[in-house]
Amino acid sequence: MTQTRIASVTAPSTVLLRDEELASPGPGQVLVRIRYCGVCATDTHGYSAPQFIPKTVFGHEWSGTVVEVGKDVSTVEVGDRVVASVGPACGDCSMCRAGHAEQCDTAFAEANGVDPDAPEHGGFAQHLLVPERRVQRALDALSDEQLGVVEPTAVTFHAVRRARQELGAVVVVQGAGPIGLLTAQHARHAGAGVVIVVEPSESRRETARALGFTEVFEPGDEFRARVLETTDGRGADVLYECTGAAGLFQASAQLVRRGGALALLGYPMTDSQVSYGDWQSRELTVIGSLAYTHSDFVGAMRALAGGAVDAGPLITGIITLDELPQLLADLAEGSTQHAKVLVAPNG
Numbered sequence: 001m002t003q004t005r006i007a008s009v010t011a012p013s014t015v016l017l018r019d020e021e022l023a024s025p026g027p028g029q030v031l032v033r034i035r036y037c038g039v040c041a042t043d044t045h046g047y048s049a050p051q052f053i054p055k056t057v058f059g060h061e062w063s064g065t066v067v068e069v070g071k072d073v074s075t076v077e078v079g080d081r082v083v084a085s086v087g088p089a090c091g092d093c094s095m096c097r098a099g100h101a102e103q104c105d106t107a108f109a110e111a112n113g114v115d116p117d118a119p120e121h122g123g124f125a126q127h128l129l130v131p132e133r134r135v136q137r138a139l140d141a142l143s144d145e146q147l148g149v150v151e152p153t154a155v156t157f158h159a160v161r162r163a164r165q166e167l168g169a170v171v172v173v174q175g176a177g178p179i180g181l182l183t184a185q186h187a188r189h190a191g192a193g194v195v196i197v198v199e200p201s202e203s204r205r206e207t208a209r210a211l212g213f214t215e216v217f218e219p220g221d222e223f224r225a226r227v228l229e230t231t232d233g234r235g236a237d238v239l240y241e242c243t244g245a246a247g248l249f250q251a252s253a254q255l256v257r258r259g260g261a262l263a264l265l266g267y268p269m270t271d272s273q274v275s276y277g278d279w280q281s282r283e284l285t286v287i288g289s290l291a292y293t294h295s296d297f298v299g300a301m302r303a304l305a306g307g308a309v310d311a312g313p314l315i316t317g318i319i320t321l322d323e324l325p326q327l328l329a330d331l332a333e334g335s336t337q338h339a340k341v342l343v344a345p346n347g
Contacts, residue, residue, distance in 0.1 A: 002031060002068075005345065007124040007324050009050040009058055013332065015325040022129050025070030030132055032082060036148030036318075036342040037062040037123035039327060040178070041244070045269065047328040054113035055121055059343075060084060062123025063138065063147035073132050080137050083150040083301070084123065086110040087133030088294045102293060110134060111291035124324060126345045136297050141305040148342045149178075149311040153300035156182040156265065159289035160190055161296070163263045165238050168193035170231050174252055175242035176204040176216075178314050178340045179265055183240045184213060189308040192238075194230055198223050203337050210313045227255055234258070240265060246272040253279055253286075261285040317341040 001021045010016045025031050038061030046053040063083045066076050076082055087110060089101035096104050109115035110133060113122075117131045138147050156179060165171065171192040173184040176199035188195050196215040197208045208216045215230075217223035227236055235257035241248065244266025253274065256262050262284055279286065292300075303309040316339045319327060324343055330336040 002127050004125055004127040005321060006121050006126075007059070007321055007345075008055065008121050009047055012048060012050065013329065015047065015328060017321065017325075022127055025068050025073075025129060027071040028073060028132050029070040029129060030066050030073055030076060030082075030135055031068040032062075032064040032128045032130065032135065033067045034062050034064040034123050034125060034128060034345045035081075035144050036064075036344055037125075038148055038152065039324070039331070039341045039343060040152060042267075044328060044331045048332050054118060056113040056118045057122060059122025059124035060113070061148070061151040062128065063144070063150065064123075064128070066135070067127070069132075075132060076135055076137050081144075081147065082135040083138055083147055083297060085134060085136035085154075085297045086292065086294055087131075104293070107293060108291065124321065124343055124345065126321070136294070139301045139305050142301060145315060145342070146304045146311055149182075149314065149340060150297060150300050150304065152178055152340075153182055153304060153309055153311070154292040154296040155179065155289075156186050157300045157303065158292040158296040159183060159240065159263055159265045159287075160186040161299070162287050162289050163238055163240070163261055165190050165192065165261075167191040169237040170194045170196070170227075172196045172198065172227060172236040172239040172255060173242060174198050174239060174248065175266060176201070176208045177242065180240070180242035181208060181211060181314060181339075182309060182311075183242055183265060184208065185211065185309045186303065187238070187240065188213075189303060196223070196227060196230070196236070201337075204339065207313050207339060211310060224255070231257060236260060238263060242266050244268050246270045250274045250278070253284060256282075256284055258282045259284075261287055263287045263289060265289055311340075314340045315342060318344055320347065321345040 046058040086107040089104035090106035093105035171187045238261045246268035249272045
């Protein structure tokens with residue numbers, strides 16, 4: 001048995017810190033001592049409305065070290081640094097049998113915390129007991145801080161890969177929070193000719209500039225004029241929507257050229273109203289992107305290790321587990337300027 005401390009949401013805007021004993025790993029399970037767990041918008045949604053996300057999703061951006069393994073575990077050993085992941089395509093679900101391994105039902109359920117073996121809590125804890133499929137050995141070249149942002153880096157790697165962005169493309173990234181800035185870096189690494197970032201927050205625009213982006217604008221006429229000027233009036237080849245603001249979807253689509261792609265990363269919590277006829281008549285390709293596959297974590301770690309993605313400017317704070325409730329309250333109220341905060345449950 002391992003004594004551990006866990007943070008979980010017990011009611012809207014209520015975080016309970018409790019001590020609990022975790023059993024030793026059973027067959028196919030591993031016990032991970034959490035080093036860092038990132039806080040993201042999904043955690044804030046879970047804090048405000050816990051009924052909408054599974055328990056294991058509250059604190060899903062974790063990394064740590066394997067401290068104990070169960071019988072038949074073969075991919076990691078005690079002492080290995082690992083990141084939260086999903087397993088490879090299972091080969092047995094309906095999607096896999098139909099030849100759609102990239103859409104494996106088993107891995108998709110793991111990514112969304114609804115698989116039968118999902119743990120009872122997420123990585124806002126000192127330790128986490130998970131199936132072997134949920135961990136992936138970290139690249140040795142990565143620092144602990146870099147490992148703390150592998151999960152959102154995989155989310156954005158997945159989205160840019162799905163968009164099939166062409167070399168030299170004119171790209172717009174809407175939103176310069178952590179997801180937007182990671183997406184922008186992947187888009188640049190994928191060979192974009194121009195990356196235009198739009199963001200209302202001056203501090204986030206400054207972070208975009210610190211990451212080497214020169215085409216950075218606040219929303220408004222100057223931004224729209226720049227997109228049209230750059231493209232001779234056509235509109236962007238690809239627009240990555242990273243805010244999840246439902247009211248922006250139609251306006252975003254109108255910035256995309258005829259035959260271009262609108263890639264959706266931000267997750268709206270309300271319904272959206274769009275012009276179906278406009279999207280159809282301009283032959284837009286609309287690409288939904290949610291979560292990731294096992295291989296996306298490999299690509300994400302390589303991008304971080306090789307320098308194509310710089311996570312440093314995104315990490316604006318490291319806090320203890322006891323400080324998490326106040327941070328979530330501040331995020332929910334919009335009273336913090338933090339970008340990406342990492343929780344260090346073990347200090």
